[in-house]
Amino acid sequence: MSGVTLTKAVKKYGDLEVVHGVDLTVEHGEFCVFVGPSGCGKSTLLRMIAGLEETTDGQIAIGGRDVTAVDPADRGVAMVFQTYALYPHMTVEENMGFGLKMNGHPKAEIEAKVSEASRILKLDQYLKRKPKALSGGQRQRVSIGRAIVRGPEVFLFDEPLSNLDAELRVDMRVEIARLHKDIGATMIYVTHDQVEAMTLADKIVVLRAGHIEQVGSPMELYANPDNKFVAGFIGSPS
Numbered sequence: 001m002s003g004v005t006l007t008k009a010v011k012k013y014g015d016l017e018v019v020h021g022v023d024l025t026v027e028h029g030e031f032c033v034f035v036g037p038s039g040c041g042k043s044t045l046l047r048m049i050a051g052l053e054e055t056t057d058g059q060i061a062i063g064g065r066d067v068t069a070v071d072p073a074d075r076g077v078a079m080v081f082q083t084y085a086l087y088p089h090m091t092v093e094e095n096m097g098f099g100l101k102m103n104g105h106p107k108a109e110i111e112a113k114v115s116e117a118s119r120i121l122k123l124d125q126y127l128k129r130k131p132k133a134l135s136g137g138q139r140q141r142v143s144i145g146r147a148i149v150r151g152p153e154v155f156l157f158d159e160p161l162s163n164l165d166a167e168l169r170v171d172m173r174v175e176i177a178r179l180h181k182d183i184g185a186t187m188i189y190v191t192h193d194q195v196e197a198m199t200l201a202d203k204i205v206v207l208r209a210g211h212i213e214q215v216g217s218p219m220e221l222y223a224n225p226d227n228k229f230v231a232g233f234i235g236s237p238s
């Protein structure tokens with residue numbers, strides 16, 4: 001079981017507090033979407049869960065284990081970035097297998113996992129290519145593949161589709177939904193796209209200036225927004 005629990009999680013950069021004691025539970029296998037205006041702390045929260053940012057105060061638990069002070073590599077999470085963050089000098093298969101290779105996994109196991117991920121993501125034809133010879137959508141597939149290969153219990157996505165054109169975004173959204181259905185992992189997904197949030201989420205977390213404004217299913221938030229701010233993001237025009 002690999003739910004994620006934040007307990008009074010605080011982030012400060014120097015004297016500036018940007019996350020103000022957030023309490024949140026993401027259930028095992030849930031697809032949880034963070035929405036909110038630019039600068040409200042979505043990426044910071046995701047990076048705190050990943051362990052890429054230190055948590056100043058409070059706790060983060062994954063699968064019931066306190067990981068607040070645990071190394072990112074040992075948290076059972078994998079993150080997918082907006083910018084893909086691929087290694088330009090490596091081929092698709094090298095990019096996907098790199099994390100496992102660094103952790104000393106045997107070559108045959110890495111090949112099997114890369115092959116499985118590339119089948120899921122329809123990248124079989126492109127394994128020997130370098131990122132520059134791929135389209136934006138294919139590059140993002142590779143970065144998702146790199147996460148899959150690591151077999152994480154929790155996937156973290158930071159606006160993974162915002163660099164893609166509208167048509168491709170729809171295709172990739174469908175693929176991400178299918179991926180979640182197929183592998184059943186817990187997923188936390190940041191977006192500023194209302195349609196992405198409404199269609200992907202089991203649970204939406206509306207953030208504002210470093211705190212949670214409201215949490216609920218897409219229908220709950222749509223039908224019963226607590227206030228105008230939430231309504232403005234995903235609520236009905238009441």
Ligand code: ADP
Pocket residue numbers: 013018036037038039040041042043044045
């Ligand atoms: P979002 O992803 O919702 O757009 P961020 O999590 O990136 O927001 O940022 C939240 C707040 O933290 C913003 O006010 C931002 O300026 C601030 N912030 C983010 N990273 C740093 C940093 N390394 N140093 C100082 N302030 C930061």
Ligand code: MG
Pocket residue numbers: 042043044
């Ligand atoms: Mg961000």
